[in-house]
Amino acid sequence: ATPKPPPSTNMPESLALDNLTPLQAAVAGVAVGGVLSYLLLKSTKTVIGSVRSVTASGSTVYESDRAVDEYLQFHYAPAEQLAPLVSPFVNQSALDFPRLCATQCAKHARTKGRALDVGCAVGRHTFELARDFDEVVGFDYSKAFIETCVKLQKQDKLPYKCTVESDIRDTRTAAVPAGIEKSKCKFVVGDACNMQALGDVGQFDSVLAANLLCRLPDPHKFLREISGYVKPGGVLVLVSPYSWLSEYTKQANWVGGFYDGAGKAVMTAESVKAALAGAFDVEADQNMPFLIREHQRKYQLGCSNCLVFRRKGGPSTGTKKMVT
Numbered sequence: 237a238t239p240k241p242p243p244s245t246n247m248p249e250s251l252a253l254d255n256l257t258p259l260q261a262a263v264a265g266v267a268v269g270g271v272l273s274y275l276l277l278k279s280t281k282t283v284i285g286s287v288r289s290v291t292a293s294g295s296t297v298y299e300s301d302r303a304v305d306e307y308l309q310f311h312y313a314p315a316e317q318l319a320p321l322v323s324p325f326v327n328q329s330a331l332d333f334p335r336l337c338a339t340q341c342a343k344h345a346r347t348k349g350r351a352l353d354v355g356c357a358v359g360r361h362t363f364e365l366a367r368d369f370d371e372v373v374g375f376d377y378s379k380a381f382i383e384t385c386v387k388l389q390k391q392d393k394l395p396y397k398c399t400v401e402s403d404i405r406d407t408r409t410a411a412v413p414a415g416i417e418k419s420k421c422k423f424v425v426g427d428a429c430n431m432q433a434l435g436d437v438g439q440f441d442s443v444l445a446a447n448l449l450c451r452l453p454d455p456h457k458f459l460r461e462i463s464g465y466v467k468p469g470g471v472l473v474l475v476s477p478y479s480w481l482s483e484y485t486k487q488a489n490w491v492g493g494f495y496d497g498a499g500k501a502v503m504t505a506e507s508v509k510a511a512l513a514g515a516f517d518v519e520a521d522q523n524m525p526f527l528i529r530e531h532q533r534k535y536q537l538g539c540s541n542c543l544v545f546r547r548k549g550g551p552s553t554g555t556k557k558m559v560t
Contacts, residue, residue, distance in 0.1 A: 304384050308396040311360035312410035330525035338364030341442040344471045344544050352440040354428050355448040359385035363412050366420040375426030385423040399531045429454045439467040449476040451484045455491050463515035468549030477540045478504035516545035
């Protein structure tokens with residue numbers, strides 16, 4: 237991501253959008269100053285090639301083989317492949333961001349019937365959720381991403397290209413982790429800003445939106461409507477670095493990251509809490525690091541805010557299945 241930019245997040249405003257790879261444009265970025273002390277690495281700007289960034293919902297960049305390769309690496313590469321040289325210096329939780337997100341969903345869910353992964357990209361969050369939930373639905377705006385998810389579900393493994401140095405690229409294998417019952421998962425193409433188009437999907441015990449919010453063209457609409465997909469007593473796990481850019485979201489639609497008319501700084505986390513206060517209580521507020529590889533000696537570091545919201549009301553009964 238990644239509306240898509242569906243599964244996506246962050247990129248520093250100092251980086252040229254038109255010079256970033258699809259994953260870097262979608263996921264990389266956030267202010268790195270505070271992350272440095274946590275991850276013990278020096279930030280570097282990432283500028284390679286002339287690959288156009290994703291600057292609009294449904295951009296064809298997300299349908300490219302390169303975007304699929306980059307997301308497969310971000311989601312599935314083990315630490316020794318993702319960061320072979322720097323992993324000893326990095327907090328290990330940053331090397332498996334998808335698993336970290338799914339763990340939060342399972343940790344806070346009171347019942348583990350159904351889970352929804354909004355902006356699932358190439359599916360690692362969705363598969364990880366299947367460790368704990370009986371049924372998991374992952375959707376993304378990118379058809380190429382969803383096709384990749386379905387292939388992984390059927391084949392377990394897929395090859396992808398990984399940049400070692402400049403034009404030198406290795407072929408690696410993305411594999412669904414062992415011990416996951418993949419048949420629990422269903423993947424569909426969908427729009428986080430038009431979820432009604434998914435049909436009668438019912439409600440879920442846990443909903444995950446990982447590194448998605450600040451790449452939506454209308455994040456306020458998403459926040460207004462998401463409560464309808466969370467069961468009373470269920471949880472919404474909202475993970476984002478809040479890296480707002482006008483290339484993705486018109487400034488009038490930003491949830492935070494600006495000064496109001498009185499000159500007061502509007503911070504996204506507080507605005508999100510206020511927007512969801514009518515339907516949710518805040519259960520947890522923490523930081524979650526992630527690492528994105530450009531090549532074996534160059535990386536980008538990010539730190540998302542993870543907010544866990546509990547849907548007001550008691551637990552509901554029954555599990556309404558997705559209409560196929």
